[in-house]
Amino acid sequence: MSEAAPAPLDLRTVLGPLELRSPVVTASGTFGYGIEYDGLVDFSRLGAVVVKGLTLEPREGSPPPRICETPSGMLNSIGLENPGVEVFIAEKLPWLVERDVPVIANLNGGTVEEYAQLARRLGDAPGVVAVEANISCPNVDHGGMEFGKDPAQTARVVGAVREATELPLIVKLSPNVTDIVAIARAAVESGANVLSLINTLLGMSIDIFSRRPRLARGKGGLSGPAIKPVAIRMVWEVRRALPEVPLIGMGGILTGADAVEFMLAGASAVAVGTGSFVTPSAANQVLDGLIEYGRHLKLRSLAELVGGVIL
Amino acid sequence: MSEAAPAPLDLRTVLGPLELRSPVVTASGTFGYGIEYDGLVDFSRLGAVVVKGLTLEPREGSPPPRICETPSGMLNSIGLENPGVEVFIAEKLPWLVERDVPVIANLNGGTVEEYAQLARRLGDAPGVVAVEANISCPNVDHGGMEFGKDPAQTARVVGAVREATELPLIVKLSPNVTDIVAIARAAVESGANVLSLINTLLGMSIDIFSRRPRLARGKGGLSGPAIKPVAIRMVWEVRRALPEVPLIGMGGILTGADAVEFMLAGASAVAVGTGSFVTPSAANQVLDGLIEYGRHLKLRSLAELVGGVIL
Amino acid sequence: MPDASGSPPIKDVAAALQTARWLSPIHILLTFRAPTIATHAVPGQFVHLRVTPVGTSPLLRRPFSIAGTNLADGTVRLLVRTIGRGTAMLGELLLGAELPALGPLGRGFPDVRPDREVVLVAGGVGVAPLLFYATAREHARKVALYGAETQLALVLADELAETCDRLLPATDDGTLGHHGFVTDLLPTALDDLRDPVVLACGPRPMMAKTAEVCRRRAVECHVSFEAWLGCGVGACLGCVIPAAGEPDRYVRVCRDGPVFDAEEIGWEALR
Amino acid sequence: MPDASGSPPIKDVAAALQTARWLSPIHILLTFRAPTIATHAVPGQFVHLRVTPVGTSPLLRRPFSIAGTNLADGTVRLLVRTIGRGTAMLGELLLGAELPALGPLGRGFPDVRPDREVVLVAGGVGVAPLLFYATAREHARKVALYGAETQLALVLADELAETCDRLLPATDDGTLGHHGFVTDLLPTALDDLRDPVVLACGPRPMMAKTAEVCRRRAVECHVSFEAWLGCGVGACLGCVIPAAGEPDRYVRVCRDGPVFDAEEIGWEALR
Ligand SMILES: Cc1cc2nc3c(=O)[nH]c(=O)nc-3n(C[C@H](O)[C@H](O)[C@H](O)COP(=O)(O)OP(=O)(O)OC[C@H]3O[C@@H](n4cnc5c(N)ncnc54)[C@H](O)[C@@H]3O)c2cc1C
Numbered sequence A, B: 001m002s003e004a005a006p007a008p009l010d011l012r013t014v015l016g017p018l019e020l021r022s023p024v025v026t027a028s029g030t031f032g033y034g035i036e037y038d039g040l041v042d043f044s045r046l047g048a049v050v051v052k053g054l055t056l057e058p059r060e061g062s063p064p065p066r067i068c069e070t071p072s073g074m075l076n077s078i079g080l081e082n083p084g085v086e087v088f089i090a091e092k093l094p095w096l097v098e099r100d101v102p103v104i105a106n107l108n109g110g111t112v113e114e115y116a117q118l119a120r121r122l123g124d125a126p127g128v129v130a131v132e133a134n135i136s137c138p139n140v141d142h143g144g145m146e147f148g149k150d151p152a153q154t155a156r157v158v159g160a161v162r163e164a165t166e167l168p169l170i171v172k173l174s175p176n177v178t179d180i181v182a183i184a185r186a187a188v189e190s191g192a193n194v195l196s197l198i199n200t201l202l203g204m205s206i207d208i209f210s211r212r213p214r215l216a217r218g219k220g221g222l223s224g225p226a227i228k229p230v231a232i233r234m235v236w237e238v239r240r241a242l243p244e245v246p247l248i249g250m251g252g253i254l255t256g257a258d259a260v261e262f263m264l265a266g267a268s269a270v271a272v273g274t275g276s277f278v279t280p281s282a283a284n285q286v287l288d289g290l291i292e293y294g295r296h297l298k299l300r301s302l303a304e305l306v307g308g309v310i311l
Numbered sequence C, D: 001m002p003d004a005s006g007s008p009p010i011k012d013v014a015a016a017l018q019t020a021r022w023l024s025p026i027h028i029l030l031t032f033r034a035p036t037i038a039t040h041a042v043p044g045q046f047v048h049l050r051v052t053p054v055g056t057s058p059l060l061r062r063p064f065s066i067a068g069t070n071l072a073d074g075t076v077r078l079l080v081r082t083i084g085r086g087t088a089m090l091g092e093l094l095l096g097a098e099l100p101a102l103g104p105l106g107r108g109f110p111d112v113r114p115d116r117e118v119v120l121v122a123g124g125v126g127v128a129p130l131l132f133y134a135t136a137r138e139h140a141r142k143v144a145l146y147g148a149e150t151q152l153a154l155v156l157a158d159e160l161a162e163t164c165d166r167l168l169p170a171t172d173d174g175t176l177g178h179h180g181f182v183t184d185l186l187p188t189a190l191d192d193l194r195d196p197v198v199l200a201c202g203p204r205p206m207m208a209k210t211a212e213v214c215r216r217r218a219v220e221c222h223v224s225f226e227a228w229l230g231c232g233v234g235a236c237l238g239c240v241i242p243a244a245g246e247p248d249r250y251v252r253v254c255r256d257g258p259v260f261d262a263e264e265i266g267w268e269a270l271r
């Protein structure tokens, strides 16, 4: 191998119609609206900020306790607390736009029509480069995960969002299903450009002293390193079945090595979720690790890693 | 509260037609045939030994590597290596029978008829107090988990086993499904006396240096503390839907506190799996912890805990 | 000394353990070198410590109130009660060990005019932020009420006594001071003072009682809350507690607090 | 001293760290007090150590060959190469720390008649079981071949030299002894000996080469294998390697080994 100066590593990440400046984004619900991490993260190195899940109307969310720790993971039932899409656009979005941070809006409806309305409203919003339809939230009573459990329902909601916006459409899938490929296929056939996987695994934890569930709502979503093997498996299954569909991989990413694992399994980009709680600058560190790995292998682009697992 | 000597704590555990002397058993595939733990475990305090999954013919299992570690968990793809039911009865079973250890045989067929044949053959075997039909093994190409993914298939295989044996019938469910209650219901309606849950979550891990999956077979089953929240959630869901059905809970149990959590969620008995790798005497220690908790609460029987979560 | 650049002073730094002293079998006083945190911290703020610099168990950080700062050597003091695995690991740290420390976080105690009289109500390790307060702020009068299970658990009571005009202890077992709840002492203490401000930190029932007493007497009261934290910076919405006013409204302990005006809290809904 | 009660001598004991010595930047020699293990161990056997007495990360135990025993004080020696998190944690243990240690496990080296000549082929930390062997067993002649990346990594070479009649080192970088693979030295070493037995432990390619050389010369050869272990006692079937003979037959490293007659291994299928 030559000892010449290393070729610059191309970080640009193409996800169908969506082009990002780096393959590392933040995972919805774990990075607020960006401002909470002001001064702690170099925003210019994020591919995008995926904001906390939005609904049409403001939502107060679940009663506390809303989170608890589990072995190498955590459970949450935030219940989609958010100020509603209008307040988001008026008060949260401008901060990110001023900083030139591409924004991906995470959409959550109780009905198909609500998803479509959200998509329409965000189509005009400055700085929003894509919408991510979350059909996998385990923490609300209506809508949310119900759509993501079944290919037909998935097709309905994705089809409606597709018609409602010209923006690149990401669909975020639930891992709590028998056949992730069937859901992925339904989403893509109904117009998804990109798939995000995975959302949290449904879990529960009980305090043996009070005998109560540790979360007020009982069940919640499991995230963090504990779920990484499940996430890698699902990314790989979907990649194998639908090799042309760009994927955003997430689930337990703390380091660059974790991100490489997701890319080898088939993800074109990765999202850092719980990792930001462990280390606020985790998304930056993940990118550092990816770059180091890419340089070591003398890659010209990180895209060369995608799906590169050797079977 | 009185300061009198504590009432003796009743450990007997009734699982429908099956009565065990203690609520703590070993999980299939993690305790071999018992003899491997000779001298390390007090067998008289185990409710039963659930032996490694059996097939009609001997199986060589998967190529190595077969296991790898993950955050707070491990992946395995043993591929049901076992000497076949005849060798089991002739060479493995006697050691346990001599020691008066109740044995639960874990059955694995490639076809419905194979499950039935296994059940018939083990009905006569001395010391076997119940059969556990494993319709959830993720590590074989035919049979195994395919049956456990679908209520209709579940009903077929469970019905056939039910007709083939008078022994108490335990059915072990896969967590890799959208609706665990639907599968549980199908199993019970087809004759299952007891349900075991959960088997491993399907996962994958990739070595970023070799770029190969860490397991030769690619995918494997995730076990250990990482999956406990998912297991607790499923035990609770099934308990709520089918409160009369006795459950054996498992998934990440290392301590008595973990076992209490499962019992509060609705398990009448618990199985220790990966925990035995961490601490060979884990099953004994789990029972110690249960007893301590029961004494502390001045319970007369551990059965009083079952389903006792306060919502 | 605010940051000249104008960027927010919250930093994630590698804090090196300088000293560790066991004050009781379950209380440790730790000092960490973390100059940026020491410089910017105000009483009531906290640091979010990663107790496992590598490894994923425990995964989340652990929050601790800042019990004092030393600007000369750039250190912060933490008073830790060992109750679980994360805090136990803090007790086993070697001097010099570096832990990721995020801070200073949250909203601290408000600026109370120096000419006013304050009552500090501390329960258990809730003494930590109040000790910082007592050390850092001047007031016409500072009265401290400090309760714990037993005399041994009244750690740092001597320092509190030095920095306050008066210290009234209480113990559940009567081994020192009032035999009973620390809040039993509050009404009499308030009787003696002119338009006092109450600052409290301790278990939730203690703070609820304190708030109730103050409300009945229309005394200004600020309470510092604990909760399970995820991010610590206001992003995850995991740490909320009920807000006063409309039902089902919440405030974040980590960013809207941990110090709240007692009037901001939905005390009835608190579980 | 076999156990008088007749029960199997494998025990899970709390082994207290007695001494720790860094032999290189990445090699540590540890001695643990574990009398039952020290008493029963034979060369080639290993202990399965829980590096996190509490906590779930890393979850599984870590196996280490016994590098020697001291029956007088009931200790076992382990030579650890730090390559990951578990081994790094061993390097940070305080003296006196107790770790759960399961052992002695596995099948050690066979009984070779004292009047026979042996060649010990060690690669890297594979020297550990061979050093125990050289210390514990008498033979007409003991020749040691010991290879590593560089001179610094040839840890405990002095002890090996003392307990053997001859030590031939090899290094990948030529800093000591033969510049190249340790197996390059094997043919000549064998030429000098009468009906020798070869005992090898090291990386798989090294052992494969050793087995190949021995097979061609019809020399008896025993190899000690490493693999990822789950249970360590033969129960989980996680640690298998291909067996000789029929394809797709496997043997367990932890219980059928770690020491195997080279003829038992399916070398072609080994990945
Ligand atoms: C803003 C803030 C400031 C704090 N300041 C201090 C301080 O100065 N000194 C101090 O000793 N502690 C303080 N705490 C509490 C401290 O963070 C917890 O005690 C610590 O995180 C426990 O960690 P652990 O791993 O030892 O406990 P774990 O093993 O995680 O838990 C042990 C037990 O404690 C309970 N528990 C743990 N953490 C919390 C929590 N945050 N809220 C409610 N219950 C909990 C659990 O339910 C469990 O039963 C503060 C908390 C907050 C939010």
Ligand SMILES: Cc1cc2nc3c(=O)[nH]c(=O)nc-3n(C[C@H](O)[C@H](O)[C@H](O)COP(=O)(O)OP(=O)(O)OC[C@H]3O[C@@H](n4cnc5c(N)ncnc54)[C@H](O)[C@@H]3O)c2cc1C
Residues within 6 Å of the ligand: D046, D058, D061, D062, D063, D064, D065, D066, D078, D079, D080, D081, D082, D083, D084, D085, D086, D087, D088, D125, D128, D129, D225, D226, D227, D228, D229, D253, D258
């Ligand atoms: C019977 C036996 C005896 C052994 N004796 C010794 C000994 O005397 N001295 C010694 O230093 N080591 C010995 N080993 C190897 C030792 O167990 C591993 O190096 C150790 O478990 C690594 O733990 P870790 O947490 O540091 O590494 P990890 O962080 O788990 O892994 C670090 C890297 O090493 C690789 N790796 C780790 N463990 C193994 C393994 N068992 N097999 C293959 N690759 C692995 C991983 O793929 C990873 O890339 C022995 C292993 C066996 C099976």
Ligand SMILES: Cc1cc2nc3c(=O)[nH]c(=O)nc-3n(C[C@H](O)[C@H](O)[C@H](O)COP(=O)(O)O)c2cc1C
Residues within 6 Å of the ligand: A027, A028, A029, A030, A052, A053, A054, A076, A078, A080, A106, A134, A137, A172, A198, A199, A200, A222, A223, A224, A225, A227, A250, A251, A252, A253, A271, A272, A273, A274, A275, C230, C236, C238
């Ligand atoms: C506290 C919390 C809140 C979350 N909120 C949302 C959300 O609003 N919308 C969404 O699509 N996913 C949400 N998620 C899921 C994450 O975006 C991510 O898919 C999941 O946590 C797995 O990644 P991780 O293991 O890196 O956290 C949330 C996760 C957490 C931990």
Ligand SMILES: Cc1cc2nc3c(=O)[nH]c(=O)nc-3n(C[C@H](O)[C@H](O)[C@H](O)COP(=O)(O)O)c2cc1C
Residues within 6 Å of the ligand: B027, B028, B029, B030, B052, B053, B054, B076, B078, B080, B106, B134, B137, B172, B198, B199, B200, B222, B223, B224, B225, B227, B250, B251, B252, B253, B271, B272, B273, B274, B275, D230, D236, D238
């Ligand atoms: C190495 C290994 C082998 C297993 N083999 C079987 C098996 O043969 N049959 C079966 O029903 N379950 C098998 N299981 C699943 C366990 O019995 C148990 O359901 C699962 O591991 C979850 O429990 P745990 O987290 O306590 O290990 C196996 C698990 C492991 C780790």
Ligand code: FES
Residues within 6 Å of the ligand: C228, C229, C230, C231, C232, C233, C234, C235, C236, C237, C238, C239, C240, C252, C253, C254, C255
């Ligand atoms: S801990 Fe995340 S918002 Fe408070």
Ligand code: FES
Residues within 6 Å of the ligand: D228, D229, D230, D231, D232, D233, D234, D235, D236, D237, D238, D239, D240, D252, D253, D254, D255
């Ligand atoms: S490690 Fe379990 S059989 Fe070898």
